[in-house]
Amino acid sequence: MLSSARRTPLRTPVPADVPRRRLRWGGLVLLAGALLLTVVASLAIGAEDIPPARVWSGLFSPDGSQDALIVQELRLPRTLLGIAVGAALGLAGAVMQALTRNPLAEPGLLGVNGGASLAVVAVIAAFRVDEVLVYVWAAFAGAAGAAVLVHLIGARGRGGASPARLVLAGAAVNAVFVALTAGLMLLTPRTFNGFRFWQVGTLGGRDLGVLARVLPFIAVGAVLALLLARPLNALGLGEDAGRSLGASPARARALGAAAVVLLCGSATAAAGPIAFLGLAVPFIVRAAVGPDQRWVLPYSLVLAPVLLLGADIAGRVVAPGELETGIVTAFLGAPLFMLMVRRGRTRDL
Amino acid sequence: MSRSLRAGSLSLRWEPRSALVCGVLALVAAGAAVFVVGSGEFPIPAPDVVKALLGQGDRATEFIVTTLRLPRAVTGLLAGLALGLSGAIFQSMSRNPLGSPDLIGFTTGSATGALLQILVFGGGAVAITVSSAAGAVLTALAVYLVAYRPGGGVHGVRLVLVGVGAAAMLEALNSYLITRAELREAYEAAFWLTGSLNGRGWDQAVPLGIALAVLVPAALALGGRLGMGELGDDAAQALGVPVQRTRAMLVAVGVGLVAAATAAAGPVPFVALAAPQLARRLTRRAGAQLLPAALTGAALLACGDLISLHLPVALPVGVVTGVLGGAYLAWLLSITGRKGMV
Numbered sequence: 001m002l003s004s005a006r007r008t009p010l011r012t013p014v015p016a017d018v019p020r021r022r023l024r025w026g027g028l029v030l031l032a033g034a035l036l037l038t039v040v041a042s043l044a045i046g047a048e049d050i051p052p053a054r055v056w057s058g059l060f061s062p063d064g065s066q067d068a069l070i071v072q073e074l075r076l077p078r079t080l081l082g083i084a085v086g087a088a089l090g091l092a093g094a095v096m097q098a099l100t101r102n103p104l105a106e107p108g109l110l111g112v113n114g115g116a117s118l119a120v121v122a123v124i125a126a127f128r129v130d131e132v133l134v135y136v137w138a139a140f141a142g143a144a145g146a147a148v149l150v151h152l153i154g155a156r157g158r159g160g161a162s163p164a165r166l167v168l169a170g171a172a173v174n175a176v177f178v179a180l181t182a183g184l185m186l187l188t189p190r191t192f193n194g195f196r197f198w199q200v201g202t203l204g205g206r207d208l209g210v211l212a213r214v215l216p217f218i219a220v221g222a223v224l225a226l227l228l229a230r231p232l233n234a235l236g237l238g239e240d241a242g243r244s245l246g247a248s249p250a251r252a253r254a255l256g257a258a259a260v261v262l263l264c265g266s267a268t269a270a271a272g273p274i275a276f277l278g279l280a281v282p283f284i285v286r287a288a289v290g291p292d293q294r295w296v297l298p299y300s301l302v303l304a305p306v307l308l309l310g311a312d313i314a315g316r317v318v319a320p321g322e323l324e325t326g327i328v329t330a331f332l333g334a335p336l337f338m339l340m341v342r343r344g345r346t347r348d349l
Numbered sequence: 350m351s352r353s354l355r356a357g358s359l360s361l362r363w364e365p366r367s368a369l370v371c372g373v374l375a376l377v378a379a380g381a382a383v384f385v386v387g388s389g390e391f392p393i394p395a396p397d398v399v400k401a402l403l404g405q406g407d408r409a410t411e412f413i414v415t416t417l418r419l420p421r422a423v424t425g426l427l428a429g430l431a432l433g434l435s436g437a438i439f440q441s442m443s444r445n446p447l448g449s450p451d452l453i454g455f456t457t458g459s460a461t462g463a464l465l466q467i468l469v470f471g472g473g474a475v476a477i478t479v480s481s482a483a484g485a486v487l488t489a490l491a492v493y494l495v496a497y498r499p500g501g502g503v504h505g506v507r508l509v510l511v512g513v514g515a516a517a518m519l520e521a522l523n524s525y526l527i528t529r530a531e532l533r534e535a536y537e538a539a540f541w542l543t544g545s546l547n548g549r550g551w552d553q554a555v556p557l558g559i560a561l562a563v564l565v566p567a568a569l570a571l572g573g574r575l576g577m578g579e580l581g582d583d584a585a586q587a588l589g590v591p592v593q594r595t596r597a598m599l600v601a602v603g604v605g606l607v608a609a610a611t612a613a614a615g616p617v618p619f620v621a622l623a624a625p626q627l628a629r630r631l632t633r634r635a636g637a638q639l640l641p642a643a644l645t646g647a648a649l650l651a652c653g654d655l656i657s658l659h660l661p662v663a664l665p666v667g668v669v670t671g672v673l674g675g676a677y678l679a680w681l682l683s684i685t686g687r688k689g690m691v
């Protein structure tokens with residue numbers, strides 16, 4: 001029960017903790033400031049750079065000029081979507097890593113993106129629809145199915161779901177999904193064409209309708225994830241210790257999985273599969289504020305959109321004709337992943 | 350039980366069971382290839398295929414068999430052989446059943462090389478082959494360098510996980526290239542990316558055959574040392590095996606095999622992973638079973654191609670091997686976990 005965890009003495013003694021808490025609150029405020037700056041940059045930077053003053057007037061007193069149109073029609077939806085998708089992926093990564101006690105847990109690596117992709121391509125192939133609400137439901141179903149499957153396979157056998165085993169189970173399940181996705185995609189050039197753009201993952205080219213469709217799911221998932229901070233802390237102490245503190249591991253795990261599926265499913269449905277953000281964000285956050293989920297979750301919630309929008313902006317600037325967001329995150333995230341693997345103790349990996 | 354053939358100073362050890370398994374595998378592979386040749390818009394019964402192959406069929410059948418369909422079957426057999434062999438080499442060297450070249454990014458890198466050539470530079474068949482090989486070699490180098498730790502060396506799950514990261518990055522690059530191409534070109538490239546034997550001619554089969562004529566004997570010659578390497582570096586050193594040099598040569602041969610296979614058939618998934626494992630279980634012997642693994646690879650790819658030809662819709666062979674191989678990998682994980690291997 002969520003409330004039962006609240007009675008547990010998880011808090012460190014108050015007096016010594018006060019300066020550090022202030023520091024963490026301060027950090028969170030700074031991070032929010034960084035998000036604000038990123039948002040402005042995201043509205044201003046692109047194929048056509050727009051000075052911040054024009055961005056302001058374009059947003060709040062649109063005069064029908066081209067700048068105002070670009071801000072209103074293109075960059076605002078893209079930026080808002082980036083905030084929502086980034087927050088969802090950052091939180092999902094943090095919850096996944098806490099649930100599995102696995103620093104390598106990540107929606108992309110654990111087959112969740114693969115499952116969502118397969119479901120979306122199946123819908124495109126079968127129903128010839130091009131409708132984002134259908135994508136959302138399909139992506140949910142696919143993400144949930146994949147998450148359950150990977151966990152079942154990874155947890156089988158002696159030793160349970162160790163970090164390496166889960167990643168490998170993810171690779172196996174992903175491989176089947178990729179093959180099936182390729183099969184469906186290659187059935188007709190039309191399906192292929194519909195899917196090839198979706199599969200790289202991007203914030204570009206989505207209108208506000210897409211955001212409106214997924215936002216309720218992301219909101220519910222985010223609230224659920226944030227409420228789980230204490231139970232996740234208790235889980236982090238280990239199954240038995242957590243239970244003896246009055247937390248219910250089974251309930252925390254079920255609710256956490258629901259949050260992950262809601263968050264990943266809607267993020268993937270809205271922007272396509274975006275890799276490594278869910279891996280990188282909680283990793284950086286834990287290095288900065290430690291393992292306490294009451295801080296890890298809010299920090300992840302704010303840091304992830306900063307990084308996702310940063311990647312999106314970088315993609316607009318780096319290459320002529322734009323680099324999709326998902327490509328940029330893969331190219332920044334994969335080296336980080338390899339570094340973590342290299343640094344990791346051989347015993348664990 | 351092991352027996353040996355002696356001829357002067359040469360002695361060849363062989364096991365009846367392994368020999369039997371190899372014979373059966375070769376028969377399965379050849380049989381599947383015959384049926385592959387017989388499948389198509391004008392089905393040809395197996396006896397007629399064999400007759401045509403022996404030069405005793407009628408002219409029309411002979412044309413269809415040797416000019417149109419045989420190169421596909423030969424490419425499949427040789428690519429399967431190369432993938433099985435290279436999988437056995439890498440799994441033995443990493444001492445991990447998951448250290449196969451398709452899981453650690455080599456085939457993805459090879460695909461990246463080929464895609465760059467197809468979609469960006471627009472080179473012909475030879476250029477595609479060379480770029481694909483270069484992609485595999487560069488990826489292998491990068492993965493080994495990143496996974497290498499002074500003192501600890503390169504082995505085990507660390508290598509596999511670094512490879513998983515590299516594969517993710519290269520896959521992103523591949524999808525990017527696919528989105529930037531014309532629909533028709535991209536669609537063709539996507540077939541290639543899945544691993545396909547469609548439309549393979551002697552242009553693909555002959556270079557692959559030449560590469561294998563060099564690489565397969567080299568691999569088999571190094572095979573004995575591979576077995577000793579599995580005992581551990583120190584033990585192998587004590588037995589007089591130059592560990593580092595052998596490993597370098599084995600990596601070169603293994604990557605060469607993957608590159609040759611991928612250049613001809615695309616990154617066919619999972620044959621390299623599954624073949625060595627199946628070969629071990631069939632021969633019931635521990636350690637790298639190079640020849641059985643190679644023959645298992647050939648049989649797997651030929652059978653996969655036969656299945657893909659008889660699906661109700663036209664799908665490349667990589668879809669079949671991907672689905673079967675991924676399911677197999679999942680099963681492998683669940684049983685190796687019980688023995689505490691991974």
